[in-house]
Amino acid sequence: MQKKGVNTFWGYLFIFPQLAGLLVFALLPLVMAVVLAFMKWDGFGAKVFVGFANFAYTFKDPDFLIALKNTTFYTVMVVPGTIIFGILIAVGLNKVRGKMLYRIFYYMPSITSSVAVAVVFLWIFNSDFGLINVYLKQWFHIQGPKWLTDTHIVLPSIALLSIWWGVGGNMILFLAGLQGISASYYEAAQIDGASKLQQFRHITIPLLTPTTFFATIVSIIGSFQVFDQSFIMTGGGPSKASYTLVYHIYQRAFVDFTFGRSAAGAIVLFVIILLLTAIQLRMGRRWVHYEG
C-alpha cells in the first residue's frame, strides 16, 4: 500500500521538471547575481573582485538616485490609484446586472501588450494633436500640458496610463474578495438600519482588508519593476524624468556593459522590494482583519 507512507521516489519524480527549472533558472542566477554584484566586469575581460565598491558607487550614482526617486514617486501614485479604483469598481460591479460584460471591458487593458498600449498612448498623449489636448482645446479652450515632454508631467502621465492599465487586475482580486463576504452581514446591518455608506465603511472595507493587503503587496512589487512604458514611450526622458530602476539596471548592463554595477543595482532593487514586503507584513497584523 502506498496510501499513507512516505513516497520519496514518486514525489521527486513529479516535482523534478519544476525543481530542475528552479535550480537552474532561478536559484543559480540569483546566486550569480549576488556574486556579480561584487565584481568588476565588462562581459568579456577578467572578473575582478571589488568588494562593496559597486554598492558604494550605486548609492552615489546620480542616475541611480534619479531612478530611485522616480520609481518611488511612480509607486506612490500608481499603487493607491489602482487599489482605490479597483475597490470602487469591484463594489460597483458586484451586484449589478450585466456584471460579466462590464468586467470584460474593465479588465481589457490589463491583458493587452505593453507595447501596443504604449504606442496608442504615445498618440493620445501627443501635446499637439493627441486626443486629450485636442478635446481640451475644443471643449474647454485650455491648452493641455505636454504630457510626455514636460519633465514635471511625464511621470504622472505614465502613472495615469499604468493605473488605466492595471486597475482591472485589482478589480478582479476585489471581486473575488467580495464573493467571500457572507450576505448575512449585510442583512443584519440592514435590519439595524445601517445605510449603504455605513455598510460599505463597516462591513465591506474591513472584510476586504485581506484582499487589499494582498493587492497592495503585489501592486508595489509590480510598480517597482516598471520599465516597458518609459522605455517605449519616452526612452526615460525628457532629461531622465521618467528614468526608472529597471531602466537603470538595463542601461548599466546592456548599454554600458558594466555588469557588476548593474547587478548591484538589481540587488538593491530586490532588497527594497523585500523590505517593503516585510514592512507590510508587519503592519498588516495591525489593519488586516481575518474572518472567524
Add this chain to the structure above:
Amino acid sequence: MAKANVHHAQRTETGVLAKRRAGGQAAGILLHAVLIFGALIMTLPFIWMLLSAFKDLSQIFLVPPRWIPHPFIWSNFKNSWNYLPFGTAYFNSLYINVIVVAAQLVTCSMAAYAFAKIRFPLRDSLFVLFLATMMVPEQVTIIPLYLIMKWFGWIDTHLPLIVPSSLINAFGVFLLRQFVKSIPPELEEAAIVDGAGRWTLYSRITMPLIKPALSALGIFTFLGMWNSFFKPLIFLNSPEKFTVPMMLNQFRGQYTTDWALLMAASSIAILPVLIVYMIGQRYIIEGVTLTGIKG
C-alpha cells in the same frame, strides 16, 4: 381607533418601501451611468486605435477628430503587415506560446500533484522555496540568465524564452496545488483499492478534476507570454526571430509619424490576446478566486 392605527402603520410602511424602491431605481440608473462612463474610459483607446487603423493621413490629423473613418482604408492592415515581417513574428509568438503553455500545464500540474498528495522528505521546505522565488523580480536574475544562455549558446534563439518559462512557474504550481488539495482523498483511496498506481492517480483521476484550473493557468500563461517584452528584448537580436511585441516596437521606431499604419499594426498585435481573453475570461475569474487569496 386601533384599527385605524394599524392601517396608518401599514400605509406608512408601503410608502417607505415604495420610496425606497424608487430611490433604489434611481441609484441603480446612476450606478449604471457611472459604470458605463468608466467602461468607456477603459475601451475608448482601443476603439480609437481600431478606427484610426482604417484612416488615411488626411483623416488622421483632422481637427476636431472624426472617429468614424470615411472612407474606410483597408490597405493599412496589408501595408503594415508587409512592411515588416509581422507574419514571421506572429508565427514565432504563436509557436513559442503553444510549447510553453503545453509544457507548463504538464510540469506545473505534476509538481502541484506531488506537493498536494504525495509525502516525501523536504516537501514543505521545497514548497516554501518555490513560493519564495515568486518574490524575485525577473530583472534581478536577467544578467546571470543572459550569461547562462550565452554559455548554452542560446542567445538569439527562442530557447531562452521557451525553456525557463516551461520549467519554472511557481505561481502555476501554487495555483494548481490549491485545486488538487480540494479533491477529497476518498477518490484516490477508491482508485488505489482498484490497483491504480501513482501515474494513473495523477493522469486519470486528478487531471480531469482540475480542468478549470488548468484552463486558467493556460490562459494566464498565454497572455503573459504573448505580451512579454523585457526578455525578448534581452535575448533576441535578429528581426526574423522577433516576437510580436518586439516587432511592433521595431515598427514604431521606423514609422513614428504614420499613425494609421501604427494603429493597424497595434490592432494586429493585440487581436490574438483579445480572442483568447474573450473565450477564456470566465476561467481567469475562477482562477483568481480559487487561489485562496482571501487569506
